Amino acid sequence: MSIFDYFKRKPTKATAAIAKERLHIVMAHEHRVANGPDYLPALKRELMEVIAKYVHIQRKDIKVNLERHGDCEILELNIALPEDDEKTATAN
Amino acid sequence: MSRVIVVTSGKGGVGKTTTSASFAAGLANRGHRTVVIDFDIGLRNLDLLMGCERRVVYDFVNVINEEATLKQALIRDKNDNNLHILPASQTRDKDAFTEEKVGNVINELRDSFDYIVCDSPAGIEKGALMALFYADEALIVTNPEISSVRDSDRILGMLSAKSQRAIEGEEPIKEHLVVTRYSPARAETGEMLSLDDIQELLGIDLVGVIPESKAVLQASNSGVPVIRDEQSKSGQAYQDMVSRFLGEDIPMRFLDAEKKGFLKRIFGA
Ligand SMILES: Nc1ncnc2c1ncn2[C@@H]1O[C@H](COP(=O)(O)OP(=O)(O)OP(=O)(O)O)[C@@H](O)[C@H]1O
Numbered sequence: 001m002s003i004f005d006y007f008k009r010k011p012t013k014a015t016a017a018i019a020k021e022r023l024h025i026v027m028a029h030e031h032r033v034a035n036g037p038d039y040l041p042a043l044k045r046e047l048m049e050v051i052a053k054y055v056h057i058q059r060k061d062i063k064v065n066l067e068r069h070g071d072c073e074i075l076e077l078n079i080a081l082p083e084d085d086e087k088t089a090t091a092n
Numbered sequence: 093m094s095r096v097i098v099v100t101s102g103k104g105g106v107g108k109t110t111t112s113a114s115f116a117a118g119l120a121n122r123g124h125r126t127v128v129i130d131f132d133i134g135l136r137n138l139d140l141l142m143g144c145e146r147r148v149v150y151d152f153v154n155v156i157n158e159e160a161t162l163k164q165a166l167i168r169d170k171n172d173n174n175l176h177i178l179p180a181s182q183t184r185d186k187d188a189f190t191e192e193k194v195g196n197v198i199n200e201l202r203d204s205f206d207y208i209v210c211d212s213p214a215g216i217e218k219g220a221l222m223a224l225f226y227a228d229e230a231l232i233v234t235n236p237e238i239s240s241v242r243d244s245d246r247i248l249g250m251l252s253a254k255s256q257r258a259i260e261g262e263e264p265i266k267e268h269l270v271v272t273r274y275s276p277a278r279a280e281t282g283e284m285l286s287l288d289d290i291q292e293l294l295g296i297d298l299v300g301v302i303p304e305s306k307a308v309l310q311a312s313n314s315g316v317p318v319i320r321d322e323q324s325k326s327g328q329a330y331q332d333m334v335s336r337f338l339g340e341d342i343p344m345r346f347l348d349a350e351k352k353g354f355l356k357r358i359f360g361a
């Protein structure tokens with residue numbers, strides 16, 4: 001470091017606290033996902049089977065998500081049904 | 093009873109291989125028969141840090157594929173009879189690894205060594221999972237940096253879900269935190285995560301703090317584990333880490349920023 005740098009030197013920002021806060025949040029989220037109930041894949045598979053009786057859907061069309069808000073857990077199901085003309089399902 | 097210790101991090105380039113080399117050299121230096129295995133298939137590097145790159149004839153994959161015996165593949169350190177290296181292969185033959193085959197090699201090593209140190213590749217893919225599968229203990233190498241801490245946390249999750257101990261429901265892997273490339277001055281100004289932050293976030297016991305130091309690069313340039321550089325802070329910090337790992341209760345060193353005088357700040361260190 002030269003004498004010029006010394007006088008140029010800007011105060012550094014204390015950003016570590018921000019990093020720590022962000023890590024707290026993201027790691028807590030990742031722990032919840034990792035420790036989530038293991039029935040979700042099976043639930044998804046069985047839902048697939050039931051829905052497939054009526055409409056053609058693919059695995060990627062079903063989204064199953066479990067979220068925790070406080071002590072309350074919300075199971076969110078999102079099923080994208082195909083366009084009308086594709087609904088040539090087995091149920092006719 | 094021999095112990096298998098994986099040196100892992102999730103994130104790349106944080107100091108796993110540097111730590112593996114010094115940790116293994118330190119254990120051997122205290123009289124323990126030690127072998128260090130390079131699990132980074134396709135990217136052999138441990139041999140360079142240990143200064144034995146020109147003596148590699150056979151490697152880990154040759155042993156797995158039964159093209160060579162362990163005895164043929166193990167390289168004895170030129171300075172320490174207690175220390176052996178099992179180099180990685182340079183071919184990308186990752187499929188050679190199966191739990192069973194790696195397990196056979198580890199079991200054979202258990203007969204002749206007290207400590208089996210596994211230098212993990214980065215990532216959470218097969219190579220990293222193989223390196224941690226048989227671990228009894230783990231050194232979690234972490235830099236004071238946001239993505240390194242998160243990746244260490246991911247790897248802790250792997251240890252408690254994907255290791256043999258986890259699957260068989262045995263006593264969990266003993267986890268130790270190693271913070272490397274620590275810069276006290278930058279932690280002090282709040283620019284970098286502090287030791288307390290990292291420990292609080294990861295929640296595992298600290299076994300060593302290795303300061304950021306030029307000696308590490310010099311040591312790897314010369315092919316000598318930095319722990320043998322007794323003058324350097326990082327060498328001493330690795331010595332302390334080995335002592336703590338072996339159960340000694342010694343205080344952490346090199347945690348405070350050097351107080352630079354006004355003139356030193358102006359004219360440089
Ligand atoms: N305490 C330290 N001070 C300064 N430089 C360091 C320190 N520890 C490691 N390094 C440097 O960081 C780089 C990466 O180190 P190393 O190869 O040990 O990491 P790694 O985790 O094994 O990487 P990879 O994930 O690629 O296997 C090297 O250039 C090394 O010299």
Ligand SMILES: [Mg+2]
Nearest residue numbers: 108109132137
């Ligand atoms: Mg490495």
